[in-house]
Amino acid sequence: QYHRTTMNGESLPQRLGNPVIGIIGSGDFSRSLAIRLVASGFSVVVGSRNPKRIPKGLFPDGVELRSQREAVDSAERVIFAAIYPEHYSTLVGLRDGLAGKVLVDVSNATRLDDGELSNAEQLAELFPQSRVVKGFNVISAWALQTGAHDGSRQVLICSDCSDSKATVVQLTRRLGFSPVDLGGLVASRDIEKAPLHLFPSWEGATLVTFLLFLFFYGYNVVKHVLLPYLAHGEHNFYQLPLETVNQTLPAVALILLGLVYLPGLVAAVLQLARGTKYKRFPSWLDRWMCRRKELGLMSFLCAGVHAVYSMCLTLRRAAGYRLLNAAYRQVIGGWNLCVCLSVVSGIWN
Numbered sequence: 001q002y003h004r005t006t007m008n009g010e011s012l013p014q015r016l017g018n019p020v021i022g023i024i025g026s027g028d029f030s031r032s033l034a035i036r037l038v039a040s041g042f043s044v045v046v047g048s049r050n051p052k053r054i055p056k057g058l059f060p061d062g063v064e065l066r067s068q069r070e071a072v073d074s075a076e077r078v079i080f081a082a083i084y085p086e087h088y089s090t091l092v093g094l095r096d097g098l099a100g101k102v103l104v105d106v107s108n109a110t111r112l113d114d115g116e117l118s119n120a121e122q123l124a125e126l127f128p129q130s131r132v133v134k135g136f137n138v139i140s141a142w143a144l145q146t147g148a149h150d151g152s153r154q155v156l157i158c159s160d161c162s163d164s165k166a167t168v169v170q171l172t173r174r175l176g177f178s179p180v181d182l183g184g185l186v187a188s189r190d191i192e193k194a195p196l197h198l199f200p201s202w203e204g205a206t207l208v209t210f211l212l213f214l215f216f217y218g219y220n221v222v223k224h225v226l227l228p229y230l231a232h233g234e235h236n237f238y239q240l241p242l243e244t245v246n247q248t249l250p251a252v253a254l255i256l257l258g259l260v261y262l263p264g265l266v267a268a269v270l271q272l273a274r275g276t277k278y279k280r281f282p283s284w285l286d287r288w289m290c291r292r293k294e295l296g297l298m299s300f301l302c303a304g305v306h307a308v309y310s311m312c313l314t315l316r317r318a319a320g321y322r323l324l325n326a327a328y329r330q331v332i333g334g335w336n337l338c339v340c341l342s343v344v345s346g347i348w349n
């Protein structure tokens with residue numbers, strides 16, 4: 001490790017082979033990112049409005065705490081803007097220092113509606129001479145610290161400068177994440193909204209399950225409650241919350257299971273018809289195939305709930321028999337028959 005010096009003679013960190021990465025802001029995200037970067041062998045300079053105020057030990061050894069200006073100057077190529085987009089404009093004084101460097105925007109959208117420009121695009125407008133790259137916003141500070149796990153490995157990245165994007169893609173891999181290149185900076189509009197979608201891969205399966213449930217529930221209501229009522233005046237409405245639901249669940253579970261296996265068959269038929277397997281499936285089939293895991297788990301959930309319901313309903317019935325039995329014995333023993341039967345029928349229904 002050797003040191004460069006600034007104009008006022010202070011030494012700035014730099015390590016051969018491992019470029020110095022700058023981070024502006026000293027909040028949660030900055031800290032977690034710094035920990036991760038240092039663990040991956042990078043040198044890190046954090047730029048704060050007030051570096052003296054940062055408690056000792058908050059950042060790991062090997063992280064330099066400096067002013068924003070110094071951090072920008074000592075970062076060789078990549079600088080993360082780990083501050084909220086509302087404060088981007090306070091950085092305009094650093095414009096010349098940031099010129100020609102890769103500026104990474106990690107911010108998230110706060111609302112789902114379509115504003116005109118994303119945070120990253122606004123940052124790019126503020127710093128026309130910097131190369132703005134969008135990325136890491138889908139990674140939580142927590143995931144940065146604990147290491148990437150299955151669900152949170154992917155880092156969505158986009159930029160109008162392909163060189164800079166390549167740099168960030170490489171950096172992402174070194175940190176142990178899987179970069180996904182989504183193209184130009186316009187893609188940042190979607191990327192920023194990604195964290196607002198809860199469990200995105202579950203949306204389709206949940207909707208399908210819900211619609212199937214609605215359909216079969218309606219069918220069972222008509223068949224077991226409405227028609228008996230209209231035809232013979234039977235009052236089966238008490239079945240609606242439990243029995244009818246329990247009749248609906250297995251149907252939903254089976255159809256969902258069918259939906260897990262069906263796309264494979266469709267795909268096989270398609271390949272046979274085309275005479276080749278080296279051709280892309282139509283996108284609807286592609287998406288369907290990718291959702292098989294979620295559909296299967298939904299099916300399992302319905303089947304599981306059905307099993308629990310069935311058990312409880314049976315227990316309820318068994319309790320009914322026991323009660324009837326007790327009533328019978330009490331009648332034999334000389335109890336008032338009317339009281340017993342009214343109690344039993346009350347509980348039975």
Ligand SMILES: NC(=O)C1=CN([C@@H]2O[C@H](COP(=O)(O)OP(=O)(O)OC[C@H]3O[C@@H](n4cnc5c(N)ncnc54)[C@H](OP(=O)(O)O)[C@@H]3O)[C@@H](O)[C@H]2O)C=CC1
Binds near residue numbers: 027087106
């Ligand atoms: N926390 C998380 O899990 C994630 C956060 N992000 C994004 O990272 C960015 C930072 O988030 P986070 O670290 O949680 O936020 P914090 O509030 O913890 O930190 C923000 C930092 O911004 C700095 N800052 C610079 N200029 C200003 C200013 N004018 N006013 C106030 N603060 C300023 C402050 O550092 P100083 O005082 O040293 O200058 C402050 O520590 C956000 O854009 C967020 O969307 C993205 C993904 C996950």
Ligand SMILES: [Cu+2]
Binds near residue numbers: 250310
């Ligand atoms: Cu069953």
